[in-house]
Amino acid sequence: MQMIEVGDLTLSPGKGSRQSKLFHAIRSKIVSGLWSNGGKLPSTRKLAQELSLSRNTVIAAYEQLAAEGYIESRLGSGFYVAVELPEQYIDANITPTGKVPQTPHLNVNAPFAPGVPDLAQFPHAKWQRLLQCHSSLTSLLGSQDIQGSKELRIRLADYLASSRSVVCNSNRIIITSGAQQALSIAVMATLKQSDSILMEQPGYTQMDKIIALLGLDKQGVRVHEKQGVDIDAILQSRSQAVYITPSNQYPMGTAITTEKRLKLIEWAMAGNRWIIEDDYDSEFQFAHRPYTSLQGLAGQMGMDGQVLYIGSFSKVMFNSLRIGYLVVPEHLVEPCLMIKDALSGDTPGHTQAALADFILEGDLLRHIRKMRRLYQDKYQQIVRSIEYYLGQHVEVISQPAGLHVTLKWQQGIDEQTWVSRAKEAGIIMRPLAYYEHLHNENVRSWHSVVLGYGNVALGDIDSLISSLAMLFHAKKK
Numbered sequence: 001m002q003m004i005e006v007g008d009l010t011l012s013p014g015k016g017s018r019q020s021k022l023f024h025a026i027r028s029k030i031v032s033g034l035w036s037n038g039g040k041l042p043s044t045r046k047l048a049q050e051l052s053l054s055r056n057t058v059i060a061a062y063e064q065l066a067a068e069g070y071i072e073s074r075l076g077s078g079f080y081v082a083v084e085l086p087e088q089y090i091d092a093n094i095t096p097t098g099k100v101p102q103t104p105h106l107n108v109n110a111p112f113a114p115g116v117p118d119l120a121q122f123p124h125a126k127w128q129r130l131l132q133c134h135s136s137l138t139s140l141l142g143s144q145d146i147q148g149s150k151e152l153r154i155r156l157a158d159y160l161a162s163s164r165s166v167v168c169n170s171n172r173i174i175i176t177s178g179a180q181q182a183l184s185i186a187v188m189a190t191l192k193q194s195d196s197i198l199m200e201q202p203g204y205t206q207m208d209k210i211i212a213l214l215g216l217d218k219q220g221v222r223v224h225e226k227q228g229v230d231i232d233a234i235l236q237s238r239s240q241a242v243y244i245t246p247s248n249q250y251p252m253g254t255a256i257t258t259e260k261r262l263k264l265i266e267w268a269m270a271g272n273r274w275i276i277e278d279d280y281d282s283e284f285q286f287a288h289r290p291y292t293s294l295q296g297l298a299g300q301m302g303m304d305g306q307v308l309y310i311g312s313f314s315k316v317m318f319n320s321l322r323i324g325y326l327v328v329p330e331h332l333v334e335p336c337l338m339i340k341d342a343l344s345g346d347t348p349g350h351t352q353a354a355l356a357d358f359i360l361e362g363d364l365l366r367h368i369r370k371m372r373r374l375y376q377d378k379y380q381q382i383v384r385s386i387e388y389y390l391g392q393h394v395e396v397i398s399q400p401a402g403l404h405v406t407l408k409w410q411q412g413i414d415e416q417t418w419v420s421r422a423k424e425a426g427i428i429m430r431p432l433a434y435y436e437h438l439h440n441e442n443v444r445s446w447h448s449v450v451l452g453y454g455n456v457a458l459g460d461i462d463s464l465i466s467s468l469a470m471l472f473h474a475k476k477k
């Protein structure tokens, strides 16, 4: 039962009794759907006080509304907006506010939806405890540091240095609303309207949206199957920046070698160009030790002045946490903070405090280690199942890393049809076309889809791939 907040209820000026004006004011709220069915009206005493009316006036108005079926009186409980409203049927074009339009529901976390970690494995109880510890701290209720909690930035600097060799201190870190906001800030802080940016092709669609929104000139850099991003094309380019996922290219699942990373750093330094490094899931490498981050490599040579490093807790914890981070050269800290301030202001304080403790108490590392083993098992299972059910047609082209596999095939069903069939069966796959943003380029002669295995239980992978194989082979209707 929802209590109705009287809000702006006022009696109209002019002729008529107060009782009649109150009747019409409430009636109009109900008829227009602003006071929804089943909502509890304030007591007659409270409403009389709020509107400076006599209690008898309110009682009489309520009785009239009840007599006409707009509200009902429940013994010992009060007055409620009545369910059966004649006007609701007559006034069909009024959409009651507060009701979400009924759109077909797409479960964005359905099996194989890319980008979702194993949500069931997260240590919920521990996280709840940490949140609760901080929930009574009055200091966290006020405005927070725009840059993000100092405590969290210190913990994060330690974590990034040890796990990704990122060269930074807490003053160079900005806590953001997911990597998404970090990417927006990075672009806005470094590029002007007339500048151009190199974007991996295929590449991360969320980044493409930012570039389009800001109206920047976008140049595509081809990402080749297994070889990775075309470094020579970048080295020949005069663009002012490059967006790159060097450790696990999204979505092709390739990595660039240290030698190529060094060339890229030289290119940026020589032309005062920017490297925007998105290191979104490097914690999960199954075949070898992860490459040192590009920022870390540049930092070791004192050449990190042109690199902006971006990461996220979406994969190592859970998506709806909405916490990411940006590590920038010192001279970019202030410009980035101005942009963050304008875009969103500060970041929720309790979440940051709990996260700082989660890192300090070793829970983040414990969770990552556990998940690395589990994701590796899932990766091996999905590759086995794909080989078993689809091996004659489909090949896995992405490296053993991260939370997704990228599949390729030449003959048979087209990617869009397979994706649509899977969707009808409650499975989400992404066609490679979703990540291709330069539509004037040569059309591919092969098909490809991306499958995220993060949020699929290990034991369910085989049967889901078997279902997908049946949809792959099914004859056209």
Ligand SMILES: Cc1ncc(COP(=O)(O)O)c(C=O)c1O
Residues within 6 Å of the ligand: 114, 115, 177, 178, 179, 180, 181, 204, 245, 250, 278, 280, 311, 312, 313, 314, 319, 323, 324
């Ligand atoms: C390439 C890439 N970057 C970053 C992210 C993380 O984004 P966010 O922190 O906004 O959830 C993802 C998540 O899927 C991704 O695929």
